[in-house]
């Protein structure tokens with residue numbers, strides 16, 4: 001088992017390839033209003049040039065099924081990250097249509113409702129994992145703001161939680177090791193923390209982020225010894 005690393009908010013092939021070369025497991029594309037917003041045509045031109053082994057995740061905010069279906073098909077996405085009402089049947093419709101090959105991630109924002117939302121997610125067999133992110137009054141992602149990791153560890157990233165939990169929100173090369181040491185997540189995700197300017201990645205930051213994350217996870221594994229946390233399949 002190793003740490004899953006996603007570099008999100010790619011807008012060019014060069015940036016996505018940079019993430020791949022630096023060792024990312026997944027690259028993300030934001031199909032929502034954002035300084036990093038991309039179109040279906042842009043991603044359809046980028047994704048086929050990336051290795052098949054790298055996950056290509058589309059990020060959708062309040063999406064409808066038809067839009068997501070069309071984008072996943074046209075761009076060859078391997079996963080979706082849904083910022084949507086958890087009570088909608090969107091995830092189950094996507095699961096029915098694409099089967100187990102599509103990684104479906106739900107987003108939960110750190111805050112007063114997060115614990116209840118995570119309990120509900122634990123019973124949702126259509127999703128493969130949950131990304132715990134920050135939000136502001138104006139943005140549901142890409143905020144560059146980190147939450148209280150100690151509080152998140154106590155309430156969300158608990159040893160009892162078998163979901164694949166991904167830490168996001170305000171991560172950067174300088175703090176990702178600390179986040180991993182505290183939260184012991186299944187994965188980490190970053191957008192603005194590895195940028196040179198909004199929408200464009202900084203090669204030095206991308207490489208440092210992934211290298212620091214990998215070495216922090218290696219330390220964590222030695223702390224665990226033989227007893228690594230069980231995560232729910234798949």
Ligand SMILES: O=C(O)c1ccccc1NCC(=O)[C@H](O)[C@H](O)COP(=O)(O)O
Pocket residue numbers: 008009028030032033034035036059061081083133140141142143144145168169170171189190191192193
């Ligand atoms: O990145 C965005 O601009 C964005 C906008 C709207 C919804 C989601 C968005 N990003 C999704 C991600 O997975 C980001 O990596 C995550 O929110 C963390 O962002 P950051 O705090 O900038 O690292």
